Amino acid sequence: MSTLHFDDIRAAAVRLRGQVADTPCLHSRTLSQMCGCEVYLKFENHQFTASFKERGALNKMAQLSEAERARGVLAVSAGNHAQGVAYHAQRMGLPATIVMPRFAPTVKVENTRRFGAEVLTLGDTFDDARLHGLQLAEARGLTLVHPYDDLAVMAGQGTIALEMLAAQPDIDTLVVAVGGGGLISGMATAARALRPGIQVFGVQTERFPPVWSALHNEPRDCGQATIADGIAVKSPGALTLPLIRERVDGMLLVGEDDIEQGILLLLEIEKTVVEGAGAVGLAALLKHRERFAGRKVGLVLCGGNIEPLVLAEIIQRGMVKSGRLVRLRFDVRDVPGSLAEVAAALPARLHHAVGGARADRGGGANTRCSPCRTDSEQPARAGLPRRTHRLARLPG
Numbered sequence: 001m002s003t004l005h006f007d008d009i010r011a012a013a014v015r016l017r018g019q020v021a022d023t024p025c026l027h028s029r030t031l032s033q034m035c036g037c038e039v040y041l042k043f044e045n046h047q048f049t050a051s052f053k054e055r056g057a058l059n060k061m062a063q064l065s066e067a068e069r070a071r072g073v074l075a076v077s078a079g080n081h082a083q084g085v086a087y088h089a090q091r092m093g094l095p096a097t098i099v100m101p102r103f104a105p106t107v108k109v110e111n112t113r114r115f116g117a118e119v120l121t122l123g124d125t126f127d128d129a130r131l132h133g134l135q136l137a138e139a140r141g142l143t144l145v146h147p148y149d150d151l152a153v154m155a156g157q158g159t160i161a162l163e164m165l166a167a168q169p170d171i172d173t174l175v176v177a178v179g180g181g182g183l184i185s186g187m188a189t190a191a192r193a194l195r196p197g198i199q200v201f202g203v204q205t206e207r208f209p210p211v212w213s214a215l216h217n218e219p220r221d222c223g224q225a226t227i228a229d230g231i232a233v234k235s236p237g238a239l240t241l242p243l244i245r246e247r248v249d250g251m252l253l254v255g256e257d258d259i260e261q262g263i264l265l266l267l268e269i270e271k272t273v274v275e276g277a278g279a280v281g282l283a284a285l286l287k288h289r290e291r292f293a294g295r296k297v298g299l300v301l302c303g304g305n306i307e308p309l310v311l312a313e314i315i316q317r318g319m320v321k322s323g324r325l326v327r328l329r330f331d332v333r334d335v336p337g338s339l340a341e342v343a344a345a346l347p348a349r350l351h352h353a354v355g356g357a358r359a360d361r362g363g364g365a366n367t368r369c370s371p372c373r374t375d376s377e378q379p380a381r382a383g384l385p386r387r388t389h390r391l392a393r394l395p396g
């Protein structure tokens with residue numbers, strides 16, 4: 001096969017049956033109201049390794065010859081693809097080597113090793129790691145499992161669209177995160193074959209827009225860190241870009257704040273955890289509302305691997321932005337009446353919050369007050385004991 005055909009995706013679906021989760025695809029009443037269109041969510045963050053990447057990796061490895069299986073596979077990735085390859089290689093009894101750049105977080109290295117893969121950290125940049133990986137695959141006779149620029153990998157990812165349209169036949173639009181473009185190439189191919197009139201849009205971040213740039217003939221720099229690290233890919237694939245040009249209706253960009261808002265909404269409304277790339281679809285619906293008004297839109301929650309500390313920061317920032325969390329830090333002498341002095345100096349709308357500080361001493365409601373540094377951590381000035389108070393106002 002020199003291009004991706006619908007039959008490749010149907011064949012992939014047969015190979016994958018029972019080997020990866022047929023994740024739920026559910027209508028979201030609340031998000032639909034917020035976005036002004038009907039929203040359907042495909043929960044690929046429920047896969048065992050918490051991303052759709054298992055599909056493409058498995059479809060590729062399932063087609064290897066006996067000899068190729070015996071020699072093993074190699075992937076270059078520090079993210080979801082590494083885990084997808086390692087997990088299914090282990091299930092299939094294939095030796096797997098994963099090459100990660102030296103800066104890969106230890107947690108990702110360890111998670112991938114846990115699936116029995118040999119993990120090598122080589123190269124100071126991702127491109128260096130890729131070069132090392134290619135050389136190693138050649139030297140050891142290993143089959144490279146590319147994260148996106150491979151027709152078998154794209155066909156595996158395309159099975160998501162089959163499942164979505166079977167579960168929710170009304171869907172008339174798909175909005176899909178784009179990194180190297182394997183996911184959208186597979187999904188657009190399947191969706192167009194099943195529903196010729198369907199619209200398919202890709203989403204990238206403003207910080208990594210290479211496919212958007214290629215389609216709009218407008219070069220833009222990449223490289224600044226983004227919360228959507230899963231789609232921080234500097235150049236589209238040689239195979240994926242022509243497919244995207246041919247089968248995708250348009251590319252949309254979203255910013256870091258839009259993505260954080262998407263993560264928070266999915267957490268609060270759907271009670272589901274997604275990583276940055278998993279939230280760009282919802283971010284695009286909110287940012288480009290007019291384009292989707294009245295349509296029936298399928299979104300893929302494509303990954304759920306987010307560092308807990310990053311998630312915690314996003315939650316806090318979101319609550320501050322929406323006015324549900326007010327944090328005041330002030331230094332007072334730890335003597336009766338000092339908080340009352342502070343309260344008197346604050347604008348009226350914050351008095352309520354300071355009421356919580358009094359709750360510390362027996363009054364107030366709806367607020368929490370936490371002394372965050374004690375005398376021992378902070379030298380007393382003027383010989384008087386001091387405390388730094390941190391007030392967090394909770395929603396009423």
Ligand SMILES: Cc1ncc(COP(=O)(O)O)c(C=O)c1O
Nearest residue numbers: 179180181182183230277302303
């Ligand atoms: C969570 C997540 N979403 C989307 C993508 C984009 O997939 P593709 O590179 O096939 O465009 C990736 C790629 O790794 C990913 O990990």
